Amino acid sequence: MKSRIIYGPILSRRLGRSLGIDIIKKREFRKNCNFDCVYCQLGHVDWKISTPSDVTDPVTTEEVIDGITNYHKKVDDLDYITFSGTCEPTLNLELGNMIEQIRQISDIPICVITNSSLVNRKDVRENLSKADLVVATLVSGNEKTFQAINRPAGGIELQDIIEGLRELQKMKGPKVAIEVMLLDSTNDYPVNSSDEEVGKLIEVLRYIDPDEIEILTTSRPPAEDFIIPVPETRLKEIAQKFDEELGRERVRLVLKGLKRKRSNIKHENLVDEVYDLILRRPCTFEQVVQSLDIGKEELAPILEGLVGEQKIIEILSENGTYYRPT
Template identity: 30%
Template sequence: MSEAYQYLFGPVPSRRLGRSLGVDLIPFKRCTQDCVYCQLGETPCTVSERAEYVPMDAVLSELERWKASGGQADHITLAGSGEPTLHLRFDEVFKWVRERTEVRSVLLTNGSLLYLPAVRRSAALADKVKVTLSAWDEASFQQIHRPAQAITFERLVEGERAFREMYSGELSVEVFIVDGMNSQIEQCRKIAEIVRSIQPDRIDINTAVRPPAVAGVQPSSLEHLQELAALFGDRAVVTASFKQTDVSTDIVSREMLLGLIKRHPSGAKQLAQEFGVSPKELKQTLALMVSEGQLLMQDRGGETYYFCRG
């Protein structure tokens, strides 16, 4: 994207979604949960109250500007700095996508507000929805996700099941594995049973490959994830490892890098893979952005990660 946008980022090349334009409706780290593995850091104060956190008219006008400038994407995805269903008018993005483009829309949500019928109705306007379910009871849910008071495990599961009943689009469930919290076979058997009751089209098995909110949170190994994935049946796929995308991007602008790093602090290798460019080239750009004060570098677990300054 050549022009500056406040609410749009990318398009980011993605193996599953092709070129995905991100729409961020929530101020940084406003979320219903405070997951121990969150790559954005800890949630200062969890919330469950829905509001117009950013002006929807401004978001829609950025989308119009992006379209008018010849913007191209395979998907438009609601994702970013917090939980998108907290925004009272998030359905309007999906309506815009349907009315104004041929592009398919995606909602990435932790699923915690789907117990509310209004949220389910709005979410059902997306062509694809991904929810999360990584616990098997209230205690494990509290330990991993540290939710706002109104959010309970029972509500989460009921909301996700009720959503599946009314939603005919593509529904994925992401199971986020945290070593030592939900990584045992018996624990995952219980999670798998609940996931089966939701009847998703696909199950993504993920783990904390990026720096987590809580120090000491460890990813599970690829081999262990593959063993766990087998418990979830043939719709389960391990998505944790960063793989080369099929999409090649010739030019990665600084704005694209900043848009992604702001929402997903990453290492040079991961960024290179996500954008489909050589790590060597990208490292030079990143070093320049560090020297000019746009980015900060931090060593985590022997790897260098880039963060947005401020």
């Protein structure tokens, strides 16, 4: 089954109803990234792409514009058009041009979700500066913890990321939100929710000075089964500390359980749309229903068929049964 560049919309805790764009073609690998994060909802990376020059078949601007032109008008109430998916979008150096061209055909705000790996590069920062919102990941202020959680490709170092995020913020282009994914573990694996780690994160975030700081924990089954969510009481404690040190007006605690009224989406091929969504974002049955605005009686046989074809699998977690691509 060939996946499309445009997918969704996704109903997000952070961005509302967001139409996704995936700009690294998958070919023989289901997932392409320069990180292999222990908490990734898509599982392990088979092959890490280190730099943009390693991308052998990037999506073109023309492909993105064609996809957006044929898709986004089928959805009535989008909050964002978002570059994300199975790849790190900044690995495609056409990103800035894509954003500029989308603005010619749509007035919907544009977001880029990035793992921050390449923000030390000037060309990458210039591409990101064209967006309305950049959501950039930062999991630790300590190199050892960063390496343990994100497991980056060789040559990617935390201090370069920190300096790159500071420079991006100084450009005063897009709104810059730092996503802090807090984790716990069932063993002694290095995670970032201890008092020491939180203190270092606050120090680094004060230095970067982002517009917004989003605190959350994993809600979908992670790549490593020893990684578990931080309890809500601890999340709130950490959020309170961030409020005190960094200012309540820009700290946002993102909790699970988003609900929103249905949209009005014109469907053409529900099987492809369901698969494209799950390929980029593992979902529960109810999350697929809400995101794509389809009936439960329509969805059940589609999921059953995709499982039977071994395109997706069921993963059990404390938050329910998720469907993940194989």
